[in-house]
Amino acid sequence: MVMFLTDSHAHIDYDSYDTDRDEMLGRAQSTGVQRILNIALGPESEKFEKAFSLFELSKDISIAVGVHPHDAGKMDEDAYNKFKAYAARSGVSALGEIGLDYYYENSPREAQVKWFGRFLDLALELKLPVTIHSRDAFDDTYEAVSKRDIFRKVGGVLHCFTGTAEEAKKFLDLGAYISFSGIITFKKAEELRQTAKSVPIEKMLIETDAPFLTPDPYRGKRNEPAYVLRVAETIAALKGLSVEEVAKITSENAARLFRF
Ligand SMILES: [Zn+2]
Ligand SMILES: [Zn+2]
Numbered sequence: 001m002v003m004f005l006t007d008s009h010a011h012i013d014y015d016s017y018d019t020d021r022d023e024m025l026g027r028a029q030s031t032g033v034q035r036i037l038n039i040a041l042g043p044e045s046e047k048f049e050k051a052f053s054l055f056e057l058s059k060d061i062s063i064a065v066g067v068h069p070h071d072a073g074k075m076d077e078d079a080y081n082k083f084k085a086y087a088a089r090s091g092v093s094a095l096g097e098i099g100l101d102y103y104y105e106n107s108p109r110e111a112q113v114k115w116f117g118r119f120l121d122l123a124l125e126l127k128l129p130v131t132i133h134s135r136d137a138f139d140d141t142y143e144a145v146s147k148r149d150i151f152r153k154v155g156g157v158l159h160c161f162t163g164t165a166e167e168a169k170k171f172l173d174l175g176a177y178i179s180f181s182g183i184i185t186f187k188k189a190e191e192l193r194q195t196a197k198s199v200p201i202e203k204m205l206i207e208t209d210a211p212f213l214t215p216d217p218y219r220g221k222r223n224e225p226a227y228v229l230r231v232a233e234t235i236a237a238l239k240g241l242s243v244e245e246v247a248k249i250t251s252e253n254a255a256r257l258f259r260f
Contacts (some may be wrong), residue, residue, distance in 0.1 A: 003032025003244055005232060006251040007225040008179055009097070009131060009159045009207035009260075012061070013051040016211045016222055021054075028225040029060075035260060036061045036225050039097055039131065043067045043079040048086045056091060062260060064131055065096035072115040073107035080118065088126055091260045095123040096131030097159055100144075103136040113140055119120065120148055129155035129257050131179075138167050148163075151175035155257045160209050162189070165198040172203055173230060177257055179205035184217030184234050197238045205257070206231040206250045221222050 005026070005049045017024055028036065038061055040051030048065060055061040065086045067075060075083075087095055098119040100112050115147070123130045130150060134141040134259070141158075150156055157177040161168060166180050178199045182188055206228055208215075214223035215230040254260065 003247050004251045005031065005033045005228055005247045006035040006037075006254040007033055007208050007210070007228040008037050008157070008205040008250075008254045009039055009181070010036055010210040010225050011041070012036060012210065012225065013040055013047070013054055013211075014211055016223075024224045024226075031226040031229050033225050033228060034060060035251065035254065037060065037064055037093060037131075037254070038067060039064050039177045039256060041066055041097070042086070043071060043074055043083055045082055048125075050056050050162075054091070062093040062258065063091065064096050065092055066096040066098050066131070067115065067119070069099050069101040069112045069116065069133060070095060070104060070106040072111040075111065075115045084122060087122060087128065092128065094131050095119060095126070095128045095259070097133040098130060099133035100137035100141050101135045102140075109140075112137075112219070113144070116141075118145055118151055120144060123150065123154050123156075124148065127154055127164065129157075129259075131157050132248060133159055138163060142170060145171075145176070146174055149174070157205055157257060159205075159207060160213065161195070162192060163195065165195045168195050168199050172199065177203050177205050177253060179207050179257070180231060180235065181207050181209045182213045182223065183230055185215040185230050186219075187216070193234070195240055196235060201239055201241070201246070201249050202253065204235070204250055205254050206235065206246075
């Protein structure tokens with residue numbers, strides 16, 4: 001069976017790849033990564049412009065546009081209108097990442113909640129699926145997504161999921177996909193592996209979140225999409241499936257959600 005991996009969440013427009021982006025993409029390809037969703041983050045226009053200029057014409061790399069909850073404090077109406085114009089461009093596969101991060105709380109909670117709500121409403125308006133970042137913010141995330149029925153209306157994924165099996169179940173019941181990153185390979189992540197075991201493979205995505213969260217045994221190095229194989233291997237061991245099966249099913253899930 002040919003390997004068909006999808007890295008459903010990576011930031012490969014980041015400056016850290018500027019010197020070797022083609023080599024990095026070559027390594028992804030030779031590992032079997034046939035599709036990458038690049039998460040372009042603003043709100044600065046230059047950042048969106050860079051992502052579009054790099055990947056707009058690529059058939060193997062799709063683009064999502066978002067504003068990380070860390071940067072919610074930078075948002076205003078002017079930034080929102082610019083953001084909306086990027087999100088509405090043809091070829092954009094998803095809105096995100098958007099969400100809430102109360103662990104770092106780099107932006108005030110009120111600003112995070114306000115803009116997360118505005119972005120979810122925009123996803124409904126543009127009929128785009130969402131990729132959601134939620135850290136130490138289960139209750140507020142759940143409220144925002146459930147009251148809009150966002151997963152049933154446009155589809156969406158909790159990216160880099162680090163919650164409990166119970167929390168995963170609550171999102172799954174709303175129709176969400178759950179995505180696991182390289183964190184699942186970490187020695188101390190036994191509880192997260194149990195969570196992953198509880199999530200049906202048909203509702204699971206895999207990702208690197210590169211350049212962050214490098215999986216074992218590459219920790220300490222810059223992360224890159226080729227290492228999504230380590231996530232697939234870990235899921236395969238947990239589920240008693242072959243790596244090829246995990247790759248194929250999670251790729252089909254991503255294609256269904258993001259309409260690749
Ligand atoms: Zn994130
Ligand atoms: Zn990310």
